[in-house]
Amino acid sequence: MAVGLSGDLSMTPVAGARVASAALGGRREARDDLALIELSPGSRCAAAFTRNRFCAAPVAVSRRHLEASSPRYLLINAGNANAGTGERGLRDALRSCEIVARAAGVPVTSVLPFSTGVIGEHLELERFERAIPLALESLRPDRWEHAARAIMTTDTVAKGVSREFAVGDTKCRVNAIAKGSGMIRPDMATMLAFAVTDAAVDPGPLSACLQAAVGESFNCITVDGDTSTNDACVLAATGASGAGAIEDTGEEAYGALREAVRDALQWLAQAIVRDAEGATKFIRIDVEEGESEALCRRVAYAVAESPLVKTAMFASDPNWGRILAAVGRSLPAHADIERVRVWLDDVCIVEQGGRAPAYREEDGQRVMDREELCVRIRLGGGAHRARVWTSDLSHEYVRINAEYRT
């Protein structure tokens, strides 16, 4: 299903991190749905969380634990979001951390919990009691793909990526995995993403690196416009590579880290859109020449989230009028429509407020028949720009979301 994704991950270990997966059990299909990431002592951690006001219990607990100490374990379960579960949800999330803490001999605040799945159900903690010891026993440096698969919900392929970069003479790595397919309109970070590097990075630059990368990756995608209650993205630095602290190594190494993390998260963000629920297309929306970045983002999201644009994309129908209508409703009153131009890849479809004179339907059709395409919108009113990746709206999207709980 996923557009241009094979699902074959070839991830290499990253020093200072071990990974495991296990089955909580109780699912219709037998599969692992719990992942555990262990970070070596002294690891640093930065995180970005959803801005949804109904944030899930594990998000609240992870926030609290991050303030209290440095994480040693990331505990992730798929299938149950532990969101909308009130006080009991908070107690359950804390309890799941205690199970890890007790078995591993670490303080409870050094365990961060993450959940994804159905909203409004309570966790079955006895399943965590059984699965967590098994996960702890099976921790290995090379089980990233197991973890990437274990955190999937409606994802059809696992999503993970390894990147290398240099700190001085030392080769460092960043590994990142993510899950997400629906309820995707991140406002901070998408559903769940976990990145670990073996570079040594202090909390300040680590957090800045994460925020910048999230801004150019997860915060540039939308599937259905629905921001999740559980969005979380973590970047941990184990420092186990043997390279010196990034802060002491100069701008170049920090730049290399930032680029590697951004590349990894951008790859994952795009993978989420490629594997969006029911997706048959991977679409980039580029909005340029806007009076502000905010306006460019508004226009890009209006086009990316228009059900009419998305169904036309599904039908491979060069129905550019729907794009124009979406642009028109997102522009301010003073915008000069005459200056707006729109392209499908290299085909100019709109200029001077209407269909481009040279446009021929077969040229638009040629682009729309592609699995991957770009809608480029030039507003002709400034020098700002924004880029958003999105998918189409298919029968399969409705089927998946009408049947998800049944």
Added chain:
Amino acid sequence: MAVGLSGDLSMTPVAGARVASAALGGRREARDDLALIELSPGSRCAAAFTRNRFCAAPVAVSRRHLEASSPRYLLINAGNANAGTGERGLRDALRSCEIVARAAGVPVTSVLPFSTGVIGEHLELERFERAIPLALESLRPDRWEHAARAIMTTDTVAKGVSREFAVGDTKCRVNAIAKGSGMIRPDMATMLAFAVTDAAVDPGPLSACLQAAVGESFNCITVDGDTSTNDACVLAATGASGAGAIEDTGEEAYGALREAVRDALQWLAQAIVRDAEGATKFIRIDVEEGESEALCRRVAYAVAESPLVKTAMFASDPNWGRILAAVGRSLPAHADIERVRVWLDDVCIVEQGGRAPAYREEDGQRVMDREELCVRIRLGGGAHRARVWTSDLSHEYVRINAEYRT
């Protein structure tokens, strides 16, 4: 298809107005797709138009003509929106008015053009040349239902309503017809709606009456969040009832007019949602106890337009977590989640940040199995409220919009 609508209209004539329909021809199925409404000399007219910046050519021409003189003819064609058609579109819209003006012997500015249908195609004026004389010949006081049918595009039922009210001792009438089914998130007025009363009303109060009615009808509905390029709503007053001018008859008569117009437009707005593309449900979203009406509207639209809420509605799945997620993403940072409560009809599903303790899935299921239901959201943070009507998102919606142009 339409939820709770039979499609049988029983409209009575309104003094001072004659109506006709005709076939432009060239459609796959033989049906009338041109409507003409004739208003007696001296009629007053108020109108509300789309705020989409890419407004269609007929919208621009209608605005201009309304400023120049009092309308005698409303000319409506379905199938071609004459939007995104640039300078030629403006000339074509004007030309269609000239055909009416010449044949009827009135100034061109007393003809208002309206179009609905595919965006980006040019009008075929020779078809207007042939059809308009036929329409003029067949003008009758009792052909409102013909007109209501002629302006349909993806609508499955015609939409029209008659209401009576008293001005002093005189019985007055208001007739209104509308079309609309997709690209519905009016920001002023929906696709196309035309109302005519035989009361005598000056332009000022007529306009105030229209704006108020639109605010409580077309501006409270959404199907897919896409604001059309062609939205227009007209209220004409012929004064042919024989009743005195509303201004001279006192507050009571004006109140009766306002109520009748609001009722008529509200009925039409709801009919548009009931007949929304692929709709199987008719859903009212009531948001109460908000700190402002704007916030209540934002929350209501976030829920009403969430693809995940809409697909759950289609599946009759009491997946209240999706409602909660949509509320959560639309609330400001200072909102107190603990005070938010949500009901499905009379069943309380959310309180204190999570599932209501007394909630049982079978109670939610019982409500979700209904064709018509209400989602009531109390924010617990003020005294403002908002109401929005919407539909679900079905397989049929995707089919209709993937196949519309083919």
